Amino acid sequence: MVAGPVEFSTFQAGVGRAAVLVMLAIAPFVNNQLYFIHVMGLAMIAAIAALGMQLLIGCSGQLSMGQAAFFGIGAYTSGILTKDYGVPFPVAFVAAGLIAAISSLALAPITRLRDVYLAVATLGFTVIVFLILLNTEWLTGGSFGLMGIPRPSIGSISLSERGIYFLCFAVMVLIYFTFNRLVDSRFGRGLQAIMLDEDAAWSSGINVTLYKSKCFVIAAMVTGFAGSLFAAQVRYLNPDDFSFWKSIEILLMVAVGGIGSMTGAIVGAFVVVLLPEYLRAVDQWRLVIFGALLVLFMGLGKGGIAGFVSLTLGRATTILERKSRGLIGRKGVSQ
Amino acid sequence: MRFDQFVELAVGGFATGAIYGLIGLGFSMIIRATGILHFAQGEVMMLGAMFGWMTVTWVPLPFVAVLIVGMMFSGLAASALYLAIYRTMYVRDVPLMNIVIGTIGMSILLQNVSMLIWGSEPLAYPKFFAIETYRLGPVHLSPQLVWVFSLGFGLMLLLQAFLAFTRMGIALKASAQDPETAQLMGVNLTRSTTLTFAISGMMAGAAGVLLGSMFFASFNMGFLTGIKAFVAATLGGVGSIGGAMLGGVIFGLIETFSPQWISSGYRDAVGMVLLILILLVLPQGLVGLFARRR
Amino acid sequence: MTPVLELKNITKRFGGLIAVNAVNIGVQAGEIRGVIGPNGAGKTTLLNLIGGQLSSSSGKIVFNGTEVCRLRPDQRARQGICRTYQNLKLFREMTVLQNVMVGLHATTHAEVITALLRTGGQRREEIRIADASRRALSIVGLEKYESHVAASLAYGHRRLLEIARAIVSSPKLLLLDEPAAGLNMNEAANLVRLIERISAERITVVLVEHHMDVVMTVCEKITVLNHGRLLAEGSPKEIRKHPEVIEAYLGRGDIHAQVVANA
Numbered sequence: 001m002v003a004g005p006v007e008f009s010t011f012q013a014g015v016g017r018a019a020v021l022v023m024l025a026i027a028p029f030v031n032n033q034l035y036f037i038h039v040m041g042l043a044m045i046a047a048i049a050a051l052g053m054q055l056l057i058g059c060s061g062q063l064s065m066g067q068a069a070f071f072g073i074g075a076y077t078s079g080i081l082t083k084d085y086g087v088p089f090p091v092a093f094v095a096a097g098l099i100a101a102i103s104s105l106a107l108a109p110i111t112r113l114r115d116v117y118l119a120v121a122t123l124g125f126t127v128i129v130f131l132i133l134l135n136t137e138w139l140t141g142g143s144f145g146l147m148g149i150p151r152p153s154i155g156s157i158s159l160s161e162r163g164i165y166f167l168c169f170a171v172m173v174l175i176y177f178t179f180n181r182l183v184d185s186r187f188g189r190g191l192q193a194i195m196l197d198e199d200a201a202w203s204s205g206i207n208v209t210l211y212k213s214k215c216f217v218i219a220a221m222v223t224g225f226a227g228s229l230f231a232a233q234v235r236y237l238n239p240d241d242f243s244f245w246k247s248i249e250i251l252l253m254v255a256v257g258g259i260g261s262m263t264g265a266i267v268g269a270f271v272v273v274l275l276p277e278y279l280r281a282v283d284q285w286r287l288v289i290f291g292a293l294l295v296l297f298m299g300l301g302k303g304g305i306a307g308f309v310s311l312t313l314g315r316a317t318t319i320l321e322r323k324s325r326g327l328i329g330r331k332g333v334s335q
Numbered sequence: 336m337r338f339d340q341f342v343e344l345a346v347g348g349f350a351t352g353a354i355y356g357l358i359g360l361g362f363s364m365i366i367r368a369t370g371i372l373h374f375a376q377g378e379v380m381m382l383g384a385m386f387g388w389m390t391v392t393w394v395p396l397p398f399v400a401v402l403i404v405g406m407m408f409s410g411l412a413a414s415a416l417y418l419a420i421y422r423t424m425y426v427r428d429v430p431l432m433n434i435v436i437g438t439i440g441m442s443i444l445l446q447n448v449s450m451l452i453w454g455s456e457p458l459a460y461p462k463f464f465a466i467e468t469y470r471l472g473p474v475h476l477s478p479q480l481v482w483v484f485s486l487g488f489g490l491m492l493l494l495q496a497f498l499a500f501t502r503m504g505i506a507l508k509a510s511a512q513d514p515e516t517a518q519l520m521g522v523n524l525t526r527s528t529t530l531t532f533a534i535s536g537m538m539a540g541a542a543g544v545l546l547g548s549m550f551f552a553s554f555n556m557g558f559l560t561g562i563k564a565f566v567a568a569t570l571g572g573v574g575s576i577g578g579a580m581l582g583g584v585i586f587g588l589i590e591t592f593s594p595q596w597i598s599s600g601y602r603d604a605v606g607m608v609l610l611i612l613i614l615l616v617l618p619q620g621l622v623g624l625f626a627r628r629r
Numbered sequence: 630m631t632p633v634l635e636l637k638n639i640t641k642r643f644g645g646l647i648a649v650n651a652v653n654i655g656v657q658a659g660e661i662r663g664v665i666g667p668n669g670a671g672k673t674t675l676l677n678l679i680g681g682q683l684s685s686s687s688g689k690i691v692f693n694g695t696e697v698c699r700l701r702p703d704q705r706a707r708q709g710i711c712r713t714y715q716n717l718k719l720f721r722e723m724t725v726l727q728n729v730m731v732g733l734h735a736t737t738h739a740e741v742i743t744a745l746l747r748t749g750g751q752r753r754e755e756i757r758i759a760d761a762s763r764r765a766l767s768i769v770g771l772e773k774y775e776s777h778v779a780a781s782l783a784y785g786h787r788r789l790l791e792i793a794r795a796i797v798s799s800p801k802l803l804l805l806d807e808p809a810a811g812l813n814m815n816e817a818a819n820l821v822r823l824i825e826r827i828s829a830e831r832i833t834v835v836l837v838e839h840h841m842d843v844v845m846t847v848c849e850k851i852t853v854l855n856h857g858r859l860l861a862e863g864s865p866k867e868i869r870k871h872p873e874v875i876e877a878y879l880g881r882g883d884i885h886a887q888v889v890a891n892a
């Protein structure tokens with residue numbers, strides 16, 4: 001079982017990834033149904049949140065159950081700014097990420113907590129944020145929700161459903177490649193070291209707490225961005241969307257996709273968002289299936305779908321292994 | 336606040352505290368024995384409440400009997416969880432983190448299966464206790480709260496006695512403190528861990544029946560209460576049963592009196608803030624604080 | 630000459646137990662210092678105090694003129710104090726080369742932004758890191774194994790790997806915690822030569838060891854601890870004949886005592 005960031009080293013895997021991206025890019029043209037485009041957009045938003053979670057749990061070993069809070073903070077920030085203050089979307093988007101990042105600093109001391117205690121503390125944070133969203137009616141609309149969030153617009157033309165889709169697509173792809181690059185670096189090496197042996201990481205000169213905190217803030221910011229996109233996509237926010245259930249859903253995405261794999265995070269997000277669509281008939285069983293999936297995947301090791309595929313291909317290695325085996329320091333480090 | 340109001344609220348706080356304590360000590364026992372944070376502990380409590388409700392709906396039994404039945408069922412359920420699932424994961428050498436996430440999955444699973452079985456409507460327990468309040472001078476005490484509090488603490492004290500004075504109990508404590516040595520001494524680890532889960536399950540089940548009789552039983556009663564019970568256990572000191580009792584009482588009182596200072600919408604937040612503070616400032620809990628002073 | 634490492638009245642208490650008791654040690658730059666003593670003498674605790682894994686209950690540790698007592702382990706690494714561990718703390722699932730590369734975190738700087746931007750500086754640094762790591766691997770003799778996964782290495786090689794990781798940043802002080810544990814005679818002889826090579830690179834070495842052959846051969850000066858106190862200090866020759874040292878080992882029925890006396 002591989003610990004730390006996993007990616008597929010084969011040429012086939014690279015082609016596979018490119019193929020998936022191309023398919024996602026043309027999907028809204030192939031299937032014109034608004035609903036389909038809408039759901040795919042939601043899947044990509046979820047994927048962004050899952051990527052952030054992967055950075056936490058798969059790359060720095062932090063089981064944070066607090067991502068829903070940052071998702072909510074980002075969503076409401078963006079929603080309120082665009083709706084009540086007419087702020088243009090790009091600014092609201094950035095603000096969402098920044099405010100989420102700043103609020104994560106409030107939790108900074110938490111990063112020195114051990115695994116499960118970190119999980120519970122972040123869960124508690126999610127509950128607190130949820131309650132704040134619920135009780136500050138003057139700001140968020142409370143349980144009535146925040147309605148009428150405008151679509152992002154360029155000038156006077158507001159984005160269509162397809163436009164939003166590509167916006168989400170662009171952000172997802174950008175963050176995906178950014179994270180891969182981040183992990184494939186000295187910083188990423190440090191993260192993997194932390195996951196493998198914290199003490200040795202400390203004595204090798206790594207400020208473990210600082211690294212973990214950085215991951216925490218980056219993950220919060222990215223999830224805030226996802227929240228902003230969410231607000232623009234669904235145009236109505238309700239605190240119920242940002243309870244601890246959402247945190248668990250995000251955890252599920254990473255667990256299903258494979259802890260440690262950025263690609264897996266995206267795959268897992270799509271599975272978790274799209275599966276209920278195809279299981280409409282058994283909707284009441286949805287959460288039962290999710291619970292069972294979680295137990296099942298955890299019982300099978302960290303691999304998840306990504307792990308399973310890699311076992312089949314037989315060639316998964318950590319990104320860092322690839323780099324050291326191949327082309328360190330020379331041009332052309334492949335991705 | 337008048338004196339009688341204070342006492343009445345305090346009794347309510349103690350009753351709530353007993354419930355948190357019963358569930359919380361389960362957290363402590365399991366963490367101490369296995370390192371697993373059993374996220375599904377709240378659901379075990381819920382199962383106790385459900386089984387208790389089913390029992391009393393079929394067969395009108397006195398309260399204590401219902402309590403015992405509920406405890407038996409939830410004890411069995413918890414042992415089953417361990418033997419069928421957690422132990423299987425453990426044997427497959429899966430990292431601890433995975434098992435913990437697995438308990439999260441179990442929590443979701445149990446909640447939703449319960450919803451499918453028993454529906455999403457809350458289920459009311461029959462009235463066991465007299466409506467008339469006991470009177471102690473100006474103070475009116477609700478019999479229900481008094482019973483909950485007495486039974487709850489009674490059970491916890493019984494447990495303490497069991498652990499301290501019976502062979503099984505001592506073996507249990509030993510294997511929690513030092514599994515390897517205990518094994519060398521002939522303690523069957525699987526059996527003692529199963530027993531640990533069974534006992535924590537029984538205590539949680541008792542809490543479920545008590546809570547159910549106070550309010551009602553519903554599929555989602557376990558989640559938030561479970562987290563709060565964890566707060567209580569952490570406050571007292573994770574791994575210490577006496578600590579869970581102490582933490583339960585203190586937290587129960589804090590929660591009961593908190594509406595005096597903050598708006599009721601934020602009542603659940605009190606526990607969460609407390610949790611974060613304790614984890615950061617006093618991770619060993621109150622028991623750890625006293626131990627250090629010595 | 631001022632010692633490069635000074636332990637001034639260092640004490641470490643664990644509750645009621647005093648593991649290290651008012652120890653005073655001065656190590657000169659470039660020295661190879663051995664720390665020996667019967668089991669439970671406080672040797673590893675002492676190493677942990679120098680490395681920063683433990684903080685002292687009282688006393689001062691001065692390294693290169695700077696007081697390091699308040700520094701975290703990563704800060705001490707940046708000051709030039711690196712170490713290995715008795716029970717090996719390798720990054721098991723990384724390759725051999727990657728393990729050593731992590732050792733350079735103490736002296737390199739690229740963080741998040743530079744990683745993302747892939748600046749020229751970052752790329753050059755990565756090349757330097759790889760080159761330095763390969764050099765460290767060749768010093769310990771593991772260059773052929775660079776792309777092997779660390780966990781797949783033989784035990785003796787894993788010990789060497791941890792040393793490579795500790796020396797790659799050219800530290801000023803190297804702490805070795807029982808580096809010869811579990812090594813056969815050949816490997817132990819190899820280790821002695823390696824330590825001498827390291828010392829030739831002007832790295833001060835402090836090693837805790839039970840393996841008397843290694844200690845007596847490679848160390849210039851030996852500090853003996855017993856029950857947390859400094860028992861004796863001197864050259865290998867002096868320590869070998871030191872009556873209290875022999876008694877400390879013999880009195881506990883320690884087989885090391887025989888070895889000490891006969892070494």
